[in-house]
Amino acid sequence: MSLFHFFCFLLFPGSVIAQTCCSGGVPVSANIGFPSGEKKQLQFGIGYDYNQITRLYNARNILDNNNRKRSTQSYLIRASYQWQRRFATELFVPFVRQSRNIQTLSNTNDREISLGLGDPAILMSYDWLNTEKVNWTSSLGLRLPLGSFSETNDRGLLLINDMQPGSGAFDFIFRNALNLPFAKQPGLLFFFNSIYTWRGENRRYLGSQNYRFGQDLQAIAGFSRNIFALKQIWPLALGLRYRYTTADQQNQNELPNTGGEWLYARLNLGLAFNPATQLQLGLEIPFYTHLQGVQLSSHYQFNLTYLGEIKFKKDEF
Amino acid sequence: MSFKQYSAIKGLLFCMVLSLIQACSPKSEPIMPNPGASNGTPEWLVPKNQVLDGGPGIDGIPSIDEPIFGTQSFESLGFMGAGDFVLMIKQQNEIRAYPVPILDWHEIVNDDLDTLSVAINYCPLTGTGIGWNRKVEGVKTTFGVSGLLYNSNLMPYDRSTESIWSQIKLQCVNGRLIGKTPKTITLIETTASTWQKMYPNFKILTGGKGRTRPYGTYPYGDFKVNQERLIFPADNSSDNRFPKKERLLGIIHQGDVKVVPFKIFPLKGIGLAVRTVGGEPTIVIGSNEFNFMCAYFPKGNKFEPVQDRLPIVMKDANNNFYDIFGQVVEGPNKDALLKKPDFMMGYWFAWAAFYPDLDL
Numbered sequence: 001m002s003l004f005h006f007f008c009f010l011l012f013p014g015s016v017i018a019q020t021c022c023s024g025g026v027p028v029s030a031n032i033g034f035p036s037g038e039k040k041q042l043q044f045g046i047g048y049d050y051n052q053i054t055r056l057y058n059a060r061n062i063l064d065n066n067n068r069k070r071s072t073q074s075y076l077i078r079a080s081y082q083w084q085r086r087f088a089t090e091l092f093v094p095f096v097r098q099s100r101n102i103q104t105l106s107n108t109n110d111r112e113i114s115l116g117l118g119d120p121a122i123l124m125s126y127d128w129l130n131t132e133k134v135n136w137t138s139s140l141g142l143r144l145p146l147g148s149f150s151e152t153n154d155r156g157l158l159l160i161n162d163m164q165p166g167s168g169a170f171d172f173i174f175r176n177a178l179n180l181p182f183a184k185q186p187g188l189l190f191f192f193n194s195i196y197t198w199r200g201e202n203r204r205y206l207g208s209q210n211y212r213f214g215q216d217l218q219a220i221a222g223f224s225r226n227i228f229a230l231k232q233i234w235p236l237a238l239g240l241r242y243r244y245t246t247a248d249q250q251n252q253n254e255l256p257n258t259g260g261e262w263l264y265a266r267l268n269l270g271l272a273f274n275p276a277t278q279l280q281l282g283l284e285i286p287f288y289t290h291l292q293g294v295q296l297s298s299h300y301q302f303n304l305t306y307l308g309e310i311k312f313k314k315d316e317f
Numbered sequence: 318m319s320f321k322q323y324s325a326i327k328g329l330l331f332c333m334v335l336s337l338i339q340a341c342s343p344k345s346e347p348i349m350p351n352p353g354a355s356n357g358t359p360e361w362l363v364p365k366n367q368v369l370d371g372g373p374g375i376d377g378i379p380s381i382d383e384p385i386f387g388t389q390s391f392e393s394l395g396f397m398g399a400g401d402f403v404l405m406i407k408q409q410n411e412i413r414a415y416p417v418p419i420l421d422w423h424e425i426v427n428d429d430l431d432t433l434s435v436a437i438n439y440c441p442l443t444g445t446g447i448g449w450n451r452k453v454e455g456v457k458t459t460f461g462v463s464g465l466l467y468n469s470n471l472m473p474y475d476r477s478t479e480s481i482w483s484q485i486k487l488q489c490v491n492g493r494l495i496g497k498t499p500k501t502i503t504l505i506e507t508t509a510s511t512w513q514k515m516y517p518n519f520k521i522l523t524g525g526k527g528r529t530r531p532y533g534t535y536p537y538g539d540f541k542v543n544q545e546r547l548i549f550p551a552d553n554s555s556d557n558r559f560p561k562k563e564r565l566l567g568i569i570h571q572g573d574v575k576v577v578p579f580k581i582f583p584l585k586g587i588g589l590a591v592r593t594v595g596g597e598p599t600i601v602i603g604s605n606e607f608n609f610m611c612a613y614f615p616k617g618n619k620f621e622p623v624q625d626r627l628p629i630v631m632k633d634a635n636n637n638f639y640d641i642f643g644q645v646v647e648g649p650n651k652d653a654l655l656k657k658p659d660f661m662m663g664y665w666f667a668w669a670a671f672y673p674d675l676d677l
Contacts, residue, residue, distance in 0.1 A: 250548065
């Protein structure tokens with residue numbers, strides 16, 4: 001594995017999308033995208049994401065009397081296989097655990113939980129540029145509505161759609177990723193990654209209604225380099241993530257209290273066991289949040305990902 | 318590195334990941350079962366598959382349990398216009414108003430008047446507001462927002478038994494108190510300007526202790542004015558005898574329901590109409606100009622409307638003058654109170670959903 005590839009692992013770590021009380025929430029968008037590999041190379045990742053959603057916003061202001069906590073825990077399996085020098089196929093399978101905790105006004109704790117397979121995604125990637133120094137990749141993907149959207153609570157009552165593991169809709173994913181050295185600084189890389197998710201419509205929402213989660217645009221940019229300490233290489237990346245979502249739509253009407261924009265600071269620290277395997281820890285904290293109406297929003301997010309690769313020789317495949 | 322070594326490291330790391338996942342998962346806490354789940358009554362008096370999670374969850378829409386009142390004008394509240402609605406209550410000589418822009422965000426106010434503990438229930442999705450006595454089965458309780466909806470309508474829960482109630486159905490539909498009906502208290506809906514004209518120096522709700530919401534902003538977008546839009550499904554929503562969001566007075570008595578539109582009243586001043594509800598003649602007082610409707614049993618009296626003397630709205634043949642709450646405020650029978658059916662304002666689609674055989 002080249003140093004470039006090593007860095008690339010850092011640039012696209014797992015992290016969940018912010019989930020407000022009305023966004024889809026299954027963490028696909030920011031988790032897709034492996035670095036370009038060698039021909040007939042399999043890359044894989046096993047990850048865990050945690051998104052703590054505790055802040056109640058009215059537009060840009062935090063309301064001080066929120067008794068609700070939401071969290072999304074996601075167990076992620078990812079794999080990418082490089083068919084040709086420039087072509088790769090990536091598969092993303094999430095298992096999602098959503099919980100809603102409420103400190104009731106009689107000081108008891110109410111909890112709703114859903115757990116299940118989320119909507120998996122499959123992407124085709126093409127490397128426009130793939131050199132030792134510069135990489136530019138575009139991907140086109142489809143998210144499949146295989147996750148359940150009919151989970152019920154312990155009384156058998158249907159949970160609201162943003163508590164469901166699946167969305168019930170086909171989504172298209174468009175991704176661009178660029179990595180290049182920064183200003184001739186040795187070892188310092190600049191990365192930029194944009195992801196647009198076109199959300200499809202669930203036409204079986206509440207029986208016969210139509211529901212479409214908000215269209216989702218994300219851009220991630222930052223710098224990364226290796227730090228040498230304790231006789232180890234510690235790959236470090238610092239960056240920003242911007243996310244913008246439009247309001248959800250129900251029967252073609254915009255749903256109030258959905259959609260908004262966020263700006264996150266993100267830190268990723270890796271521990272490389274060898275050039276082919278590493279453990280990554282990522283942390284994201286929103287420092288700008290501007291939501292439409294009143295919504296719960298993310299307080300912090302972290303993820304832990306194990307990444308590895310297998311190179312198949314010709315006679316093994 | 319051989320593939321076996323590689324696999325071994327992979328396995329080790331995976332175990333580490335799982336351990337960290339476990340360590341990072343939220344610790345288990347004592348959990349209160351959902352309202353209605355703990356009391357051994359799984360049955361519902363409404364179709365269970367039509368009881369929907371509205372999203373915020375139990376108490377996610379926080380009721381006001383420590384209301385704060387003022388006596389200022391509605392303009393000085395900063396979030397009310399002349400056309401915004403209030404719900405008015407009168408108990409003995411105590412009169413209060415609850416602004417709908419506050420109720421849109423809290424839906425329930427648990428209040429204590431001098432002689433009555435009342436829960437003001439208001440559903441912003443059906444536009445229905447009514448008072449319930451908080452003394453239920455001899456126990457004083459508070460009501461909260463369960464986060465559930467039936468026919469797009471508020472389902473309060475009582476915090477003593479965690480039973481779930483249906484606001485428009487006026488019945489407990491799940492839980493220990495299943496089948497019980499609430500003791501209702503009349504509320505009259507009108508505009509802030511009419512309230513100020515009638516009771517300028519009385520108490521108006523200004524907020525709740527520990528509650529902050531943007532009261533100047535309506536939380537449901539264009540829901541009030543978009544006639545075709547429902548956020549949650551409701552039965553019989555194709556009944557188009559009225560526009561879905563037309564505000565009608567629903568009168569409920571002895572299992573019978575009648576709805577009354579504003580259009581039967583004159584554009585100016587106050588008018589009277591008679592309807593038979595539950596076999597009893599009922600006098601309906603209404604005003605397009607002042608934006609209110611209410612209903613009482615006439616008890617054999619003949620009434621005529623009184624103009625330009627709000628809050629007095631009518632008088633009988635014995636020169637008893639009645640205020641909007643059906644109480645004689647001038648005349649030989651001063652302080653007498655007319656009996657009344659249950660009534661509340663509400664959107665047409667809600668009346669059609671709960672009472673599909675409604676005969677206009």
